[in-house]
Amino acid sequence: MKGRDDLRLLLVLLAVLAVVPAVASNLVINFLVTALIVALAAQGWNILGGIGGQISFGHAAFFGTGAYVTELLQLRLGWNAWATAPIGILAGALVGWAIGAMVFRARLRGSYFALVTLAFAEVMRILANALDFTGGASGLLLKLQPGAEAFQFTSRAVFAWIAIALVALVLLGTRHITRSRFGAQLVAVRENEDAARALGVDIVATKLRAITLSAAITAAAGVFYAQYFLYIDSQIGYGTWISVEALLASIIGGVGTVAGPVIGALALHGLGELTKGLAGQITGIDLVTFGLLLVAAIAFAPSGIVGAWRRYRGSRHRA
Numbered sequence: 001m002k003g004r005d006d007l008r009l010l011l012v013l014l015a016v017l018a019v020v021p022a023v024a025s026n027l028v029i030n031f032l033v034t035a036l037i038v039a040l041a042a043q044g045w046n047i048l049g050g051i052g053g054q055i056s057f058g059h060a061a062f063f064g065t066g067a068y069v070t071e072l073l074q075l076r077l078g079w080n081a082w083a084t085a086p087i088g089i090l091a092g093a094l095v096g097w098a099i100g101a102m103v104f105r106a107r108l109r110g111s112y113f114a115l116v117t118l119a120f121a122e123v124m125r126i127l128a129n130a131l132d133f134t135g136g137a138s139g140l141l142l143k144l145q146p147g148a149e150a151f152q153f154t155s156r157a158v159f160a161w162i163a164i165a166l167v168a169l170v171l172l173g174t175r176h177i178t179r180s181r182f183g184a185q186l187v188a189v190r191e192n193e194d195a196a197r198a199l200g201v202d203i204v205a206t207k208l209r210a211i212t213l214s215a216a217i218t219a220a221a222g223v224f225y226a227q228y229f230l231y232i233d234s235q236i237g238y239g240t241w242i243s244v245e246a247l248l249a250s251i252i253g254g255v256g257t258v259a260g261p262v263i264g265a266l267a268l269h270g271l272g273e274l275t276k277g278l279a280g281q282i283t284g285i286d287l288v289t290f291g292l293l294l295v296a297a298i299a300f301a302p303s304g305i306v307g308a309w310r311r312y313r314g315s316r317h318r319a
Helices: 003-023 026-051 060-077 081-105 111-130 156-178 181-191 193-198 203-229 234-238 240-253 260-279 285-300 304-318
Strands: none
Touching (some): 003 156, 026 260, 060 081, 060 203, 111 240, 156 181, 156 203, 193 203, 203 240, 240 260, 240 304, 285 304
């Protein structure tokens, strides 16, 4: 299946999902919103790690920055949530740019880059847990102020619709990147940096643009998480869970594809919740499911769900 068909199919899926909040219970809506938050973070990871080939283990650094900045500005300075959201996204982008400026200029790549990003996220987690300004181990809790002006909607369905709109917007943006000069440069860097450099691609500048954009999208997921749950602490904001789930969603859905991260996130959380429902409240059963799903994807569908679907459609057309 061609990339255009992938996008069309996914937009139809999102349109169908948009109907769910109108008829579903809050439990189902909570599942959908959580999966879409992970999908948004995975879309951010995919630009850097999938299209650009720079595998990151530390996207929690951007997610947590977006969440903490938006909550701190509201709690400490009394700013409106709608004003803090873009600042949180900008702060996440700046963190991404700063990390990239240090790491890429040092020409770190591959496993070295992955470990450095993990280290940055862990340092930020420790600082957030230790500083009184960030709430320490207790975290930050936004005051409940129901109303659209405070980005706290009385209906959970509104959050779901906003999440769907954000994911759809990033989908269209990602598709544009894959068809642009910048996207071609990213792919060239991913495949062979030396060859890309010989062709005139500015390697550092291309990577910096990728990590900044990737960080901004992941920070947007953090901002939305903070507004939806009204609470953030160091383990939630800078913990490894979001880095791992963003990476897993992209791998399972299809690394480097436009639709892969969203399909992967929905599959990941759908199977996780189904397993918990069938196996009962066994601690960590969803993590076991994630691990098995990753092994199955690598063994039987290394190009992810999207890649497997394309091969299936291709074989049907040839038949």
